[in-house]
Amino acid sequence: MSIYQYPWYEIVNEGEGLEQGDFIRSWPVIIPEEMIEGEGGIDTDVLERDMIIMSQSCDIANNKIDNVLVCPVRDLESMPNYVSRGNRNKIRKGEVIGYHLLNKCALIGVGDECGLRKLEGTYPVVDFRNAYSIPLTFLRKGIESRNEKRLRLLPPYKEQLSQAFARFIVRVGLQDSCDIPEF
Amino acid sequence: MDSGTLIVDIGSSSGTYPVGPTGSQHILNGLNSYRLQPKSLDNMDITLLNEIQSPHEELSKLNEIIHGTAIKGTSAAEFMKRNTRIAIPSEDVFEYDIAIPSPPPNRRYKVKLNIKSIRKDEPTTVEPDWI
Numbered sequence: 001m002s003i004y005q006y007p008w009y010e011i012v013n014e015g016e017g018l019e020q021g022d023f024i025r026s027w028p029v030i031i032p033e034e035m036i037e038g039e040g041g042i043d044t045d046v047l048e049r050d051m052i053i054m055s056q057s058c059d060i061a062n063n064k065i066d067n068v069l070v071c072p073v074r075d076l077e078s079m080p081n082y083v084s085r086g087n088r089n090k091i092r093k094g095e096v097i098g099y100h101l102l103n104k105c106a107l108i109g110v111g112d113e114c115g116l117r118k119l120e121g122t123y124p125v126v127d128f129r130n131a132y133s134i135p136l137t138f139l140r141k142g143i144e145s146r147n148e149k150r151l152r153l154l155p156p157y158k159e160q161l162s163q164a165f166a167r168f169i170v171r172v173g174l175q176d177s178c179d180i181p182e183f
Numbered sequence: 184m185d186s187g188t189l190i191v192d193i194g195s196s197s198g199t200y201p202v203g204p205t206g207s208q209h210i211l212n213g214l215n216s217y218r219l220q221p222k223s224l225d226n227m228d229i230t231l232l233n234e235i236q237s238p239h240e241e242l243s244k245l246n247e248i249i250h251g252t253a254i255k256g257t258s259a260a261e262f263m264k265r266n267t268r269i270a271i272p273s274e275d276v277f278e279y280d281i282a283i284p285s286p287p288p289n290r291r292y293k294v295k296l297n298i299k300s301i302r303k304d305e306p307t308t309v310e311p312d313w314i
Contacts, residue, residue, distance in 0.1 A: 026289040030296070041295045047288035064309050078286040098282055118289070130285055 008103040008157055011114060014147045018140065019057040021158030023151040024070060025115035027051045027142070029132055050074075050116055052126055052153065054165055060136065067133035071165070075122035076101065082125075091125065097171065100126040100164045102153065113149040126161060128168040 012022075026048040033043045051070035059065045079099075082088055091101040102124040111120040143150075153161060 029288075030294075032296070036298055036301065038301060039298050041297050044294055044296050046290075046292050046294055048290040049285075049288050062313075064307075064313055066307050072285060074286050079283055081283050127285065129282060 006156065007154055009105055009107050009110075010152050010154055011107055011109050011149050012152050013149055016150070018053060018060050018068070018143065019152065019158075020053050020055060020060070020162065021153030022053045023073065023114065023116055023119070023153070024051040024053065024139075024143070025148075027070070027134065050118060051132070052124075052161075054131065054162065056162075063136065066136060068136050068139050069131055069133050071131045072127045073102075073119065073124045074127060075118055076125050077122055078118075079125065094164060097168050098127070098129045100128065100161055102126065102157065102161070105151065107151070109149065110151055114151045115148060116151055119151075126165075128165050 027050070029047045029049060031045040031047060033045060036042060049072045052073050053060070054069040054071055055065055060068060076082060076088065076091075082091060087096075088101075090096050091099055094100070104121065104123050105116075105119055106121055111117040
């Protein structure tokens with residue numbers, strides 16, 4: 001079997017353990033509007049975004065992490081700078097360091113069963129720049145209480161996603177005033 | 184050079200425009216692409232085949248210039264001379280990794296968080312043999 005014949009996605013049932021590559025629909029991200037100084041109430045903004053789990057499955061399954069790393073997922077159509085064939089091919093080839101393109105998701109149930117209506121029939125793009133972490137216990141409870149099916153990215157594409165994130169996070173950027181003078 | 188696709192590399196920051204009869208459409212520093220199809224190179228009747236939006240103001244201006252200019256000339260040299268007058272995006276416009284704002288969230292609302300307690304905490308320690 002050619003590597004390109006591997007399916008990209010599956011829909012897993014409610015109750016399946018969380019894994020790297022699982023899509024989390026509309027997860028609330030709390031944006032505090034003021035510094036938390038002590039007990040009492042503070043105003044917060046809550047944004048809900050579709051996410052994908054970046055942390056390794058084994059760390060999640062064995063409770064080796066307190067917080068699960070997730071990245072927002074958006075659809076390619078929502079990226080106005082990437083409408084050209086050239087720029088889309090750059091993402092496709094992994095040449096745009098901050099974004100990772102996944103294949104078009106045409107599974108039936110992605111919208112209705114998994115609640116990922118924005119990603120239905122589109123090319124999802126994982127945004128490495130705006131990663132969040134979610135306390136593992138909180139994520140588990142939330143997923144349990146939702147009791148929904150989930151979209152899951154499958155091997156080898158989830159590993160490819162993980163490697164792309166590693167490439168993003170390992171890069172070293174220098175300021176303009178780097179030691180080598182301008183030619 | 185009586186047929187083929189004329190490639191204008193408007194991504195060159197040196198102000199020169201390599202012109203060749205073959206190849207695919209070329210890039211403007213990875214941000215913009217124009218493919219020019221000459222009907223006749225002698226008369227340089229150029230048709231703009233496709234144009235791709237760019238986020239940068241400078242490139243938008245370039246779009247306007249190209250759209251607003253009847254790209255016709257009498258020779259390749261004249262064509263190149265004419266086009267060297269087009270604003271060339273400087274190198275600092277170039278962004279290999281175009282970061283764009285996050286899209287609107289699925290939902291957005293405000294809540295009041297009730298802080299019950301604040302304590303210093305340490306992350307969970309993992310056994311040394313855990314890979």
